[in-house]
Amino acid sequence: MKYFTQLFTTLDQTTKTLDKIKALASYFEKANDRDKLWAIALLSHRRPKRSVNATLLALWASELSHLPEWLFVECHAVVGDLAETISLVLPEPTEVSDQTLTEWIEFIKALEPLTVDQKKEKILWAWNRLEPMQRFVFNKLITGGFRIGVSQSLMVKALAKHAEVKENVIAHRLMGNWSPEYNNFQELVLSDDTLDLSRPYPFYLAYALEGAVSDLGNIEEWQAEWKWDGIRGQVIVRDRELFVWSRGEELVTDKYPEFTVMLDLLPDGTAIDGEILPFKNDLPLPFSKLQTRIGRKTLSQKQLKEVPVAFVAYDLLEWKGEDVREWPLSERRNQLAQLCSAPSSVLRLSPTITVDSWESLAAERTRARELFSEGIMLKRKSSVYRAGRRRGDWWKWKIDPFTIDAVLIYAMSGHGRRANLYTDYTFAVWKDDQLVPFAKAYSGLTDEEIRAVDRWVKQNTIEKFGPVRSVKPALVFEIAFEGIAKSTRHKSGIALRFPRINRWRKDKPIQEANTLQDLEKVLENNS
Amino acid sequence: MALLEFNDSGIYCRKAGVYLDPWKPVKRALITHGHSDHAGWGHEQYLCTTSASPVIRHRLQLSSQLQTIGFGETIHINGVNFSFHPAGHIPGSAQIKVECNGEVWVFSGDYKLEPDNLSEPFEPVRCHVFISESTFGLPIYKWKPQQEVFAEVNQWWKKNQEDGKVSVIAGYSLGKAQRILQNIDPSLGKIFVHGAVDNITNILRTQLGTLPPTIRVTSEMKRKDFDGALVVCPPSAIGSPWLRRFDPYSLGIASGWMNLRGARRRRGADRGFVLSDHADWNDLNKAVRETGAQRVFVTHGYSEPFARWLTQQGIESSEVKTQYEGELSEIIEGANAESGDNSNETTANVV
Numbered sequence: 001m002k003y004f005t006q007l008f009t010t011l012d013q014t015t016k017t018l019d020k021i022k023a024l025a026s027y028f029e030k031a032n033d034r035d036k037l038w039a040i041a042l043l044s045h046r047r048p049k050r051s052v053n054a055t056l057l058a059l060w061a062s063e064l065s066h067l068p069e070w071l072f073v074e075c076h077a078v079v080g081d082l083a084e085t086i087s088l089v090l091p092e093p094t095e096v097s098d099q100t101l102t103e104w105i106e107f108i109k110a111l112e113p114l115t116v117d118q119k120k121e122k123i124l125w126a127w128n129r130l131e132p133m134q135r136f137v138f139n140k141l142i143t144g145g146f147r148i149g150v151s152q153s154l155m156v157k158a159l160a161k162h163a164e165v166k167e168n169v170i171a172h173r174l175m176g177n178w179s180p181e182y183n184n185f186q187e188l189v190l191s192d193d194t195l196d197l198s199r200p201y202p203f204y205l206a207y208a209l210e211g212a213v214s215d216l217g218n219i220e221e222w223q224a225e226w227k228w229d230g231i232r233g234q235v236i237v238r239d240r241e242l243f244v245w246s247r248g249e250e251l252v253t254d255k256y257p258e259f260t261v262m263l264d265l266l267p268d269g270t271a272i273d274g275e276i277l278p279f280k281n282d283l284p285l286p287f288s289k290l291q292t293r294i295g296r297k298t299l300s301q302k303q304l305k306e307v308p309v310a311f312v313a314y315d316l317l318e319w320k321g322e323d324v325r326e327w328p329l330s331e332r333r334n335q336l337a338q339l340c341s342a343p344s345s346v347l348r349l350s351p352t353i354t355v356d357s358w359e360s361l362a363a364e365r366t367r368a369r370e371l372f373s374e375g376i377m378l379k380r381k382s383s384v385y386r387a388g389r390r391r392g393d394w395w396k397w398k399i400d401p402f403t404i405d406a407v408l409i410y411a412m413s414g415h416g417r418r419a420n421l422y423t424d425y426t427f428a429v430w431k432d433d434q435l436v437p438f439a440k441a442y443s444g445l446t447d448e449e450i451r452a453v454d455r456w457v458k459q460n461t462i463e464k465f466g467p468v469r470s471v472k473p474a475l476v477f478e479i480a481f482e483g484i485a486k487s488t489r490h491k492s493g494i495a496l497r498f499p500r501i502n503r504w505r506k507d508k509p510i511q512e513a514n515t516l517q518d519l520e521k522v523l524e525n526n527s
Numbered sequence: 528m529a530l531l532e533f534n535d536s537g538i539y540c541r542k543a544g545v546y547l548d549p550w551k552p553v554k555r556a557l558i559t560h561g562h563s564d565h566a567g568w569g570h571e572q573y574l575c576t577t578s579a580s581p582v583i584r585h586r587l588q589l590s591s592q593l594q595t596i597g598f599g600e601t602i603h604i605n606g607v608n609f610s611f612h613p614a615g616h617i618p619g620s621a622q623i624k625v626e627c628n629g630e631v632w633v634f635s636g637d638y639k640l641e642p643d644n645l646s647e648p649f650e651p652v653r654c655h656v657f658i659s660e661s662t663f664g665l666p667i668y669k670w671k672p673q674q675e676v677f678a679e680v681n682q683w684w685k686k687n688q689e690d691g692k693v694s695v696i697a698g699y700s701l702g703k704a705q706r707i708l709q710n711i712d713p714s715l716g717k718i719f720v721h722g723a724v725d726n727i728t729n730i731l732r733t734q735l736g737t738l739p740p741t742i743r744v745t746s747e748m749k750r751k752d753f754d755g756a757l758v759v760c761p762p763s764a765i766g767s768p769w770l771r772r773f774d775p776y777s778l779g780i781a782s783g784w785m786n787l788r789g790a791r792r793r794r795g796a797d798r799g800f801v802l803s804d805h806a807d808w809n810d811l812n813k814a815v816r817e818t819g820a821q822r823v824f825v826t827h828g829y830s831e832p833f834a835r836w837l838t839q840q841g842i843e844s845s846e847v848k849t850q851y852e853g854e855l856s857e858i859i860e861g862a863n864a865e866s867g868d869n870s871n872e873t874t875a876n877v878v
Contacts, residue, residue, distance in 0.1 A: 012788065012791070012792070013791075013797060013798055013799075014797050015795050015796075015797065016797070065666065067666055068836075068839065070832075070835075071665075071666065071832060071835075071836060074665065074829075074832045075665050075666060075667045078665060078667065078787075078829075079667055079787055079789070080789055081788070081789070084787070084788055085667060088666075088667040088668075088669070088786070088787075089666050089667055149792070420787065420789060420790065421789075421793070447766075447793070
């Protein structure tokens with residue numbers, strides 16, 4: 001655990017990519033194979049099942065530090081992270097330990113069947129032999145939510161260096177279903193064999209277009225298609241089995257029973273990148289419809305009928321059992337088109353937009369909202385399918401968001417990097433002479449603005465409710481959002497998609513903020 | 528009538544007609560120390576300790592309006608006795624003791640208990656009523672001894688020298704910066720300072736006769752002049768173009784807030800050194816106990832939970848709203864550019 005804590009501390013202390021890669025590479029040199037694999041797992045958000053409840057941890061920590069529960073809660077609110085709060089309030093350890101990362105993880109897993117009292121005894125034993133930073137890591141192993149500031153691609157880079165294997169190969173090997181509990185470093189990272197029939201390919205993601213679209217050069221070299229607002233996914237058929245992956249590397253096959261027909265439509269050894277979209281009567285539905293299906297454990301017949309889904313195919317990644325990501329897009333697209341040629345309400349080829357000038361494409365883009373599309377994707381016809389978010393060959397050219405001016409009425413402190421700062425805001429619009437809350441947003445301000453708003457909130461609090469403060473209505477912000485839908489769960493009767501702060505309207509008095517009627521008008525015009 | 532009361536302008540002694548650390552202009556102000564949230568502009572008369580006076584005189588450009596008093600000396604104003612006692616916060620910083628007819632109140636200003644090798648060490652003062660700061664009044668704030676922190680700073684400096692990086696360390700230009708200068712190992716290399724730090728450091732160097740030699744950073748200097756050097760700057764320099772001249776450099780921040788991971792990461796520093804000129808949780812509790820006070824007013828910081836905690840410990844306490852900021856400005860502010868000469872580190876109100 002010493003090495004891993006060291007790694008964690010170094011990663012936490014630097015903001016520079018090169019230093020992070022160096023730290024990871026040096027960890028991979030020092031650690032044993034089992035620890036290495038656990039480190040990779042933890043950095044790619046695979047963690048042991050939670051064996052102790054967070055409330056109990058908090059209770060034992062406040063007991064051990066002789067703090068009343070309310071004071072521990074207060075500390076937790078300030079720190080914003082339970083694992084860290086515990087590590088800070090506990091008394092100094094009196095013992096030392098030289099157990100490895102893997103040994104501590106096994107220790108934590110072994111807690112699962114124990115009684116509460118036995119668990120407590122074990123945890124206190126552990127806390128008393130770990131230094132504060134190790135304690136923090138240990139607590140994190142239990143509570144989860146490691147946010148280390150290391151992206152998957154950064155880790156892949158370091159691992160590729162260490163294992164002397166190409167980055168894209170490593171990235172692929174680390175996808176899908178694996179766990180240090182039943183895989184070892186050798187077979188997962190170093191061997192060519194595909195261990196897992198369901199293993200997906202890393203998704204290729206685009207950045208937003210920078211600069212003018214005409215700067216991309218000859219339009220003939222580009223493929224334009226609609227950017228759909230659904231769930232990015234990968235459909236894989238191998239050995240007569242179907243696997244559906246979401247971009248979050250979650251296997252979601254069971255959530256879309258409609259997709260079973262893929263087994264009839266696609267031959268073995270096929271992987272397709274696309275978008276899971278609510279689709280009815282040959283028309284896409286707004287994303288809010290899909291949200292009614294996401295998160296349900298079981299789907300009723302009614303839901304399946306009301307919100308059927310389709311898979312809109314963007315790209316072909318595997319064909320006849322072979323990885324075709326190195327083919328140029330134009331060839332992959334031809335093959336994909338053939339595959340999707342049979343008419344099907346479930347498997348649909350993403351239509352391309354054929355125009356002969358950037359001006360005509362810009363005109364097409366203005367229609368996006370009518371089609372429930374978010375804008376246009378631009379892909380270089382000669383591009384290979386790369387891993388992760390990359391510049392150059394693929395760009396998203398989204399339509400401008402809706403905007404509305406709203407009044408800040410509640411603020412809540414953030415977590416992690418934003419702990420102890422009021423960064424999560426609730427906004428309201430006018431309904432007659434009342435301010436009605438309609439959206440929460442936290443991103444979009446600069447660090448400097450965040451600090452300024454934080455200070456303002458602290459000086460203009462009306463009431464405190466736990467971590468939330470109501471504030472004097474005085475600040476106006478422009479809120480941008482991508483979509484709007486009716487909602488029975490919100491007081492305002494509407495729900496926004498991706499609300500965020502566009503800018504601080506220091507020039508506007510609150511009387512000039514928008515009204516609920518304005519929002520309802522947007523809703524009317526867009527549903 | 529209470530000996531001291533809290534009003535819109537500051538802490539007021541009605542009987543004597545004086546204010547302690549007022550934040551609005553008043554006729555007569557008793558000042559604990561030179562940080563701008565305590566030593567404000569525009570009062571007609573100022574009184575502070577002799578050793579706090581050179582900095583205050585410089586910052587507020589005062590001449591005859593400023594009177595001084597030695598630690599432990601008493602001044603009688605309209606039947607009330609006032610005396611100043613070391614608070615250990617920065618050089619010259621004081622707690623103010625107010626006594627009338629046997630009733631004793633003490634206003635702590637900002638304080639820390641751990642000797643920092645620079646400021647006059649904190650002295651507990653017995654009193655009936657104690658007005659205490661609570662900047663770090665939660666049990667998540669526990670400091671390591673300063674030798675350990677400075678060992679980390681020295682080690683970081685050496686490591687940066689090996690990596691060909693300049694070591695840039697940010698800390699409040701009055702107090703923290705000189706504490707760093709006084710306690711790091713000056714044999715490791717040259718030490719440069721930001722203009723704001725330089726002004727204050729020169730004043731304190733003359734006054735205290737200590738502090739290692741430093742060089743003021745000027746625009747003519749080239750990157751190679753800074754090879755292997757340590758640069759001390761105020762937090763406001765973080766994120767400003769002023770830092771570019773040191774590239775490649777490693778940025779360290781010395782502040783009590785660095786005890787929290789969120790605060791460390793938010794500032795985008797490479798290293799956070801947990802070094803504060805305020806008492807930590809244990810020392811706040813110790814300080815309150817040692818005054819023997821039965822009544823405590825808690826000012827700036829985590830005043831609400833600290834007051835509640837003290838009350839549960841059997842010491843009747845309540846929160847008071849003031850406009851003091853403690854170390855807040857060190858972390859919350861800082862994005863503001865600071866000119867070399869007029870180093871007023873707090874900023875205007877936001878709205």
